[in-house]
Amino acid sequence: MNFRFPVIVIDEDFRSENISGSGIRDLAQAISSHGFEVVGYTSYVDLSAFAQQASRASCFILSIDDEEFGSGSAAEVDKALAELRNFVKEVRKRNADIPIFLYGETRTTRHVPNDILRELHGFIHMFEDTPEFVAKHIIREAKKYLDALAPPFFNALMDYASDGSYSWHCPGHSGGVAFLKSPVGQMFHQFFGENMLRADVCNAVDELGQLLDHTGPVAESEANAARIFNCDHLFFVTNGTSTSNKMVWHSVVAPGDIVVVDRNCHKSILHSIIMTGAIPVFLMPTRNHYGIIGPIPKSEFSPAAIAKKIEANPFARNAKNKKPRILTITQSTYDGILYNVEEIKQELGSTIDTLHFDEAWLPHASFHDFYHNMHAIGKDRPRSEDTVVFATQSTHKLLAGLSQASQILVQNAQNRSLDTHRFNESYLMHSSTSPQYAIIASCDVAAAMMEPPGGTALVEESLMEAIDFRRAMRKVDAEFGDDDWWFKVWGPDELPDEGLGTRDNWTLHAKDSWHGFGAIESGFNILDPIKATIITPGLNLHGQFDEQGIPAAIVSKYLAEHGIIIEKTGLYSFFIMFTIGITKGRWNSMVTELQQFKDDYDQNLPMWRVMPEFAKKQPRYEKVGLRDLCQQIHNMYRKSDVAKVTTEMYLSTIETAMTPADAWAKMAHREIERVSIDEIEGRVTAMLVTPYPPGIPLMVPGERFNKTIINYLQFTRAFNSAFPGFETDVHGLVREAVDGEVKYFIDVVKE
Ligand SMILES: *Cc1c(COP(=O)(O)O)cnc(C)c1O
Numbered sequence: 001m002n003f004r005f006p007v008i009v010i011d012e013d014f015r016s017e018n019i020s021g022s023g024i025r026d027l028a029q030a031i032s033s034h035g036f037e038v039v040g041y042t043s044y045v046d047l048s049a050f051a052q053q054a055s056r057a058s059c060f061i062l063s064i065d066d067e068e069f070g071s072g073s074a075a076e077v078d079k080a081l082a083e084l085r086n087f088v089k090e091v092r093k094r095n096a097d098i099p100i101f102l103y104g105e106t107r108t109t110r111h112v113p114n115d116i117l118r119e120l121h122g123f124i125h126m127f128e129d130t131p132e133f134v135a136k137h138i139i140r141e142a143k144k145y146l147d148a149l150a151p152p153f154f155n156a157l158m159d160y161a162s163d164g165s166y167s168w169h170c171p172g173h174s175g176g177v178a179f180l181k182s183p184v185g186q187m188f189h190q191f192f193g194e195n196m197l198r199a200d201v202c203n204a205v206d207e208l209g210q211l212l213d214h215t216g217p218v219a220e221s222e223a224n225a226a227r228i229f230n231c232d233h234l235f236f237v238t239n240g241t242s243t244s245n246k247m248v249w250h251s252v253v254a255p256g257d258i259v260v261v262d263r264n265c266h267k268s269i270l271h272s273i274i275m276t277g278a279i280p281v282f283l284m285p286t287r288n289h290y291g292i293i294g295p296i297p298k299s300e301f302s303p304a305a306i307a308k309k310i311e312a313n314p315f316a317r318n319a320k321n322k323k324p325r326i327l328t329i330t331q332s333t334y335d336g337i338l339y340n341v342e343e344i345k346q347e348l349g350s351t352i353d354t355l356h357f358d359e360a361w362l363p364h365a366s367f368h369d370f371y372h373n374m375h376a377i378g379k380d381r382p383r384s385e386d387t388v389v390f391a392t393q394s395t396h397k398l399l400a401g402l403s404q405a406s407q408i409l410v411q412n413a414q415n416r417s418l419d420t421h422r423f424n425e426s427y428l429m430h431s432s433t434s435p436q437y438a439i440i441a442s443c444d445v446a447a448a449m450m451e452p453p454g455g456t457a458l459v460e461e462s463l464m465e466a467i468d469f470r471r472a473m474r475k476v477d478a479e480f481g482d483d484d485w486w487f488k489v490w491g492p493d494e495l496p497d498e499g500l501g502t503r504d505n506w507t508l509h510a511k512d513s514w515h516g517f518g519a520i521e522s523g524f525n526i527l528d529p530i531k532a533t534i535i536t537p538g539l540n541l542h543g544q545f546d547e548q549g550i551p552a553a554i555v556s557k558y559l560a561e562h563g564i565i566i567e568k569t570g571l572y573s574f575f576i577m578f579t580i581g582i583t584k585g586r587w588n589s590m591v592t593e594l595q596q597f598k599d600d601y602d603q604n605l606p607m608w609r610v611m612p613e614f615a616k617k618q619p620r621y622e623k624v625g626l627r628d629l630c631q632q633i634h635n636m637y638r639k640s641d642v643a644k645v646t647t648e649m650y651l652s653t654i655e656t657a658m659t660p661a662d663a664w665a666k667m668a669h670r671e672i673e674r675v676s677i678d679e680i681e682g683r684v685t686a687m688l689v690t691p692y693p694p695g696i697p698l699m700v701p702g703e704r705f706n707k708t709i710i711n712y713l714q715f716t717r718a719f720n721s722a723f724p725g726f727e728t729d730v731h732g733l734v735r736e737a738v739d740g741e742v743k744y745f746i747d748v749v750k751e
Contacts, residue, residue: 003146004037004056005037005056005057005058005142005146006036006037006038006039006056006057006058007028007031007036007037007038007039007057007058007059007060007061007138007142008038008039008040008041008050008053008057008059008060008061009024009027009028009038009039009040009041009060009061009062009063010040010041010042010043010047010050010060010061010062010063011024011040011041011042011061011062011063011065012042012043012063012065013042013063013065014028014040014041014042015040015042019105020063020065020105020126023105023126023127023131024040024063024103024126026131027061027103027124027126027131027134027135028040029131030131030132030134030135031135031138031139033135034135034136034139036058036139036142039057046083047062047083047084047086047087048083048086048087048089048090050087051087051090051091051093051094054091054094054095054098055094055095057098058098058099058142058143058145058146059098059099059100059101059121059138059141059142059145060091060098060099060100060101061101061102061103061124061138062084062087062100062101062102062103063102063103063104064080064084064102064103064104064107064111064112065104065105065106065107069107077111081112081113081116084112084116085113085115085116088100088116088119088120091119092119092453093453093457094453094454094457094458095453095454096453096454097145097148098145099121099122099138099141099142099145100119100120100121101120101121101122101123101124101138101141102120102122102123102124103123103124103125103126104123104124104125104126105125105126105127108123108125109123121141122137122138122141124137124138149448150445150448151221151224151444151445151447151448152217152220152221152224152444153208153209153217153218153220153221153440153441153444154221154441154444154445154448155217156207156208156209156216156217157199157201157208157217157437157440157441158199159207160199160201160205160207160208161175161195161198161199161201162198171200171201171202171434173197173200175197175198175200175201176189176194176196176197176198176200179197196438199437199438199441200436200437200438201437202434203433203434203435208437211236211238211431211435211440212427212428212431212433212435213424214235214420214424218236218440221236221440221443221444221447222234222235222236224444224447224448225407225443225444225447225448226409228447228448228450228451228455229366229377229378229407229409229447229450230366230377230378230379230381231377231378231391231409231410231411232410232411232412232417232418233408233409233410233418233420234407234408234409234410234447235247235407235408235410235427236405236406236407236440236443236444237406237407237408237427237431237443238404238405238406238431238432238435238436238439238440238443239404239406239430239431239432240394240396240403240404240406241266241268241358241360241392241393241394241406242266242267242268242271243268243406243430243431244392244393244406244407244408245266245268245269245272245328245356245358245392246268246271246272246275246430247408247426247427247429247430247431248326248354248356248390248392248408248426249269249272249273249275249276249278249326249328249356250272250275250276250426250429250430251422251423251425251426251427252325252326252353252354253272253276253278253325253326254276254277254325255276255277255278255661256277256278256279256319256320257276257277257278257279257319257321257324257325257326258278258279258280258281258310258316258319258321258322258323258324258325259273259276259278259279259280259281259324259325259326259327259328260280260281260282260283260306260309260324260326260327260328260352261273261280261281261282261283261327261328261329262282262283262285262296262328262329262330262358263282263283263284263285263650264285264293264296264330264333264696265328265329265330265358265696265697266330266358266360267688267690267697269328269358270660270688270697270700273660273661273700274660274661274664274701275661276661277659277661278325278659278660278661279313279315279316279319279659280660280700281306281309281310281313281316281324282309283296283300283301283329284296284300284651285333286517286518286520287517287647287650287651288515288516288517288541288647289516289539289540289541289542289543289643289644289647290490290516290533290535290539290541290570290571290572290573290643291570291571291572291573291643291646291647291693291694292335292490292516292533292570292573293333293334293335293337293694293696294333294337294508294515294516294517294520294525295333295337295339295508295517295520295524295525296329296339297520297521298343298347298520298521298524299521301344301347301348302347303347303348303349303351306324306351307322310322310324313656314656315656315658315659323351323352323353324351324352324353325352325353325354326352326353326354326355326356327348327352327354327355327356328356328357328358329344329356329357329358330358330360331357331358331359331362331375331376331391332359332360332361332362332365332528332531334361334531334568334575334694334695334696335490335527335531335533335575336361336527336528336529336530336531336533336575337508337525337526337527337528338362338365338371338374338375338525338526338527338528339374339524339525340373340374340523340524340525341357341373341374341375341376341381342373342381342382343373343524345382345384345387345389348387349385350384350385350386350387352387353386353387353388354387354388354389354390355376355384355387355388355389355390356389356390356391356392357375357376357389357390357391357392358392359375359376359391359392359393360392360393360394360397360406361394361397361398361528361531362375362391362393362398362528363393363394363395363397363398363399363407363446363450364398364399364450364458364459364462364530364580365378365528366378366379366450367450367452367455367456367458367459368456368459368460368463370459370463370500370503370506371528372503374526375391376389376390376391376409376411377389377391377409377410377411381411383411383412383413383414384411384413384414385413385414385415386413386414386415386416387413387416388410388411388412388413388416388417388418389410389411389413390408390409390410391408391409392406392407392408392409393406393407393409394406395407395442395443395446395447396442397579398530398577398579398580399446399449399450399579399580400442400445400446400449400580400581401439401442401443401446402438402439402442403439404436404439405439405442405443405446406443407443407447458580459580460500461580461582462530462578462579462580462582463500463529463530463578464499464500465578465582465583465584465587466529466530466531466532466578466582467495467496467499467500467501467529468584468587469489469532469578469587469590469591470489470491470495470529470532471495472587472588472591473486473487473488473489473534473591474489474495476591476595485537485598486598487534487535487536487537487594488534488535489532489533489534489535490514490532490533490534490535490573491506491514491527491529491532491533492505492506492512492514492527493512493513493514500529503526506526506527506528506529507522507523507525507526508520508522508523508524508525508526508527509522509523510522513541514541515527516541516542529578530577530578530579531575531576531577531578532575532576532577532578533573533574533575534573534574534575534576534594535572535573536549536550536551536552536555536572536573536574537549537550537572538550538551538572538634538637539571539572539637539643543641543643543644543647545634545637545638545641545643548630548631548634549572549630549631549634549637549638550572550601550630550634551571551572551630551633551634551637551726552569552570552571552572552573552574553569553571553633553726554626554629554630554633554726555569555574555594555597556569556574557611557614557726558593558597558600558610558611558626559590559593559597561611561612561613561614562593562596564589564590564593568693568694568695569693570693570694571637571642571643571646571693572643576590600626601626601627601630602627604625604626604627604628605625605626606622606623606624606625606626607621607622607623607624607625607626607629608622608623610626611626614725617725618724618725620724621725632723633723633726636718636719636722636723640715640718640719642715645708645711645712645715646691646712648708649698649708649709649711649712650696650698652706652708652709653706654699654703654704654706654709655703655704655706656702656703656704657684657702657703657704657749658684658702658749659702660700660701660702662702663684663685663686663701663702663749664686664701666686666749666750667686667687667701667747671749671750672686672747672748672749672750673747673748673750674734674745674746674747675745675746675747675748676743676744676745677710677713677714677717677733677744677745677746678710678714680705680710680746680748681705681706681707681710682704682705683704683705683746683748683749683751684702684703684704684705684748684749685699685700685701685702685703685704685705685732685746685747685748685749686701686747686748686749687699687701687732687746687747688700688701688731688732689709689730689731689732689733689746690730690731690732691712691716691728691729691730691731692728692729692730692731693728699732705746705748713730713733713744713746716728716730716733716744717742717744720742721742732746732747733745733746734746734747
C-alpha cells in the first residue's frame with residue numbers, strides 16, 4: 001500500500017537563493033528520491049497552525065536559523081523559541097510519536113531549551129553530513145513511525161489485501177472480480193474501490209484470526225482496545241449495539257428471571273426481555289414538558305425501592321428468585337443526561353448480579369476527565385464486590401466506526417470474573433457467521449484513534465466546539481434582544497465565558513430551574529455538552545403554549561431541504577450532536593441556516609419558495625406562508641394540549657397483563673386480532689408501541705392500553721389527517737384505508 005504521509009519542512013529559506021535555501025532543498029531532493037513526498041512551507045509565523053498537519057504527515061523538519069531568529073536579539077530569539085515551544089506542545093497534545101527534527105547551521109542544541117529538546121527525534125547540523133545520509137536517517141524514523149500506526153487487525157487486513165493471492169473462499173465476488181463482469185457491477189467496483197472489495201474476506205482466512213473465537217490479530221486488537229478503554233475484556237461486535245445488548249442479556253438472563261430496566265430504554269433491550277422470557281420491572285425517568293427525558297431519580301435505585309416494585313408486579317411477585325439478574329440503564333439519554341455510576345454501584349451494593357450500561361452514545365467519555373465517574377468503566381474505577389459491570393457502546397455513533405461497529409466492555413467484580421468461554425456462547429448466538437471485516441477493522445481503528453493523548457484531544461475538541469456553538473447561539477439571541485425571538489439551546493443558565501468551565505457548570509442540581517425535572521438529587525447527573533437540544537419558540541418548560549409557535553417538525557424539514565439532517569425531532573425541540581467528526585463549518589452552517597429560517601419565517605414567505613421540494617410533494621402547502629403554516633400546526637398542538645398529553649402518557653400507570661414473552665407467543669401463534677384504536681381500552685398489546693418523536697417505546701407487549709394512551713393515539717390520527725407530510729409515526733400502529741378513510745388499528749391479544 002502506498003500511503004500519502006508527506007515529510008513537512010518548515011523553513012523561511014525553503015525557496016531562497018542562498019546557501020541555507022540550497023541546503024534544505026538538497027535534503028528535500030534526497031528524501032524525495034527515496035519515494036517520500038516532501039512539502040515545504042516558508043512561513044515561520046503562527047507555527048502552531050502547522051500542528052494540525054500532524055495527522056497527515058510522517059515527520060516534521062523545522063529550521064532554526066538566523067532567518068527564524070530575526071536580528072538575533074534576545075527578544076527575537078525568545079519569540080522564536082516561544083513559537084517553537086508552542087508548536088511542539090500543540091503537536092504533542094494530539095500525537096506522542098510523530099518524529100520532529102530541528103536543523104540549523106549556526107544554531108545548535110545549545111540554543112534550545114530542554115523542554116523542547118526532549119520532544120525531538122534529532123538535531124540535524126547542515127553541511128556536516130551529506131544530504132543523502134541525513135535523508136536516510138529521517139526516512140528511517142518516519143518509516144518506523146508509520147509502521148507502528150496501524151493496530152494489529154487493521155495491519156493484518158491491509159497485508160492480506162495487498163498480497164494479491166488467489167482465494168477459493170467466499171465471498172463469491174472474489175476480491176471484487178465478480179463485479180467487473182457486468183456494467184452495474186463495474187460501477188459498484190469503481191464507486192467503492194478496489195481495497196474495500198479486496199479487504200472483504202471471509203473467516204476462512206487464518207492469518208487474520210477469528211472474530212467469533214477471538215483469536216489471532218482480532219484478539220490482539222480486542223486486547224489493545226481493552227487496554228485503551230481501561231476494561232478487563234472488550235469484544236468487538238459487527239451488528240450494532242442492538243446486538244451487543246442481546247449478547248449481554250442472553251449471557252445472564254433466563255426465562256422467569258426478574259430484570260430491572262430503564263423505562264426509557266432502546267428497543268433492543270425490550271427485544272432482549274422478550275427473547276429471554278424475563279419479567280421486567282421498570283425504573284421511571286423524569287420528563288419535562290419539552291418532551292426531554294430526564295434522569296431516573298436516585299431514590300429509584302435503592303434496593304428497597306426495587307423490592308417494592310417487584311412486590312407490586314403480579315409476575316415478579318411470584319418469581320422463584322427475587323434477586324434481579326440484571327439492571328440496564330441508558331447511560332447518556334438521547335438528550336445527553338449522564339449518571340454518576342459510582343453512586344449507582346454504591347447504592348445497589350451486591351443486590352444485583354450484573355449491571356449493564358447502554359452507552360450507545362458514550363464511547364468518548366473514557367478519554368476526558370470531564371466525564372470522570374459519569375460513565376460505566378474506566379481508569380481508576382473501583383470494582384464492585386460481586387457485581388460484574390458491562391457497557392455496550394456504538395462505536396459508529398460518536399467515534400470513527402463504520403455503521404454497526406459496536407463493542408462490549410467488561411469490568412470484573414472483586415469476587416467474580418467473567419468466564420469468557422461461557423460468555424462467548426451468547427456472543428455466538430447473536431453473531432452472523434460471516435462478520436464484515438471492514439467493520440472489525442473500523443472497531444480496531446476507532447479504538448486506536450482514541451489512545452491518549454490523541455483521543456483526549458479529540459474529545460476536548462468536540463466539547464469545545466459544542467460549547468462554542470452554545471455561545472454563538474446566545475450571541476445571536478442577545479443581538480436580537482428581548483423583543484425578538486430566537487432559538488434557545490437547552491442547558492444550564494450559566495455558560496462559562498471561556499473554555500469548558502467546571503463539572504459543576506454542567507451538573508443538574510435540585511434547585512436549578514432550567515432542566516424542568518423537579519427536585520432531583522443534586523450532583524447525581526450531568527448534561528453531556530456534546531449533545532445540544534435546540535428549543536423552538538411556542539412552548540415553555542411548564543407545558544404552557546405561547547400565542548405563537550414554531551413546531552420543530554417544520555424547522556427540521558426546512559433544514560433537511562438545506563442539507564442539514566437532524567438526528568431527532570421533538571414537538572418544540574430537536575437535537576444535534578458534536579461527534580469527533582464535527583467541524584466549525586458544520587455548526588456555523590447550522591447557525592446561519594437557522595438565521596435563514598428566521599428570516600423566511602418573519603417574512604412569511606410562501607412554502608414553494610422556502611421549501612420547494614416539500615411543497616412539490618405536498619402541493620396543498622404550496623401557497624401557504626411559512627409562518628402561517630407554523631401557526632396552523634401550533635394551534636392544533638395547543639388546542640390538544642399535546643405537551644401535557646405526551647408527558648402524561650409516558651408517566652401514566654400501565655397495567656401488566658402478561659409477560660412480554662407470553663404476549664409475543666400469542667403473536668407467533670396468531671392468537672391476536674387487529675382492533676381499531678377506538679376500541680382498545682383495557683386490551684393487551686401484542687406489539688411494541690413506539691411514537692416518533694421521541695422514539696422511546698411507550699408500551700411493551702403484554703401491557704394494557706389505558707385512556708391516556710388512547711387519547712394520544714386519537715390525537716395522532718387527527719393530526720396526521722390534518723397535516724399530511726408532518727405525520728407523527730407510531731411504530732406498532734397499523735394504518736389501513738377502509739372505504740376511503742384512513743383507520744388506525746393495533747394488534748392486541750385475543751380475549
Ligand atoms: C442506537 C442505540 C442502540 C443500538 O445501537 P446500534 O449500534 O444502532 O445497533 C442501543 N441503545 C441506545 C440507547 C441507542 O441509542
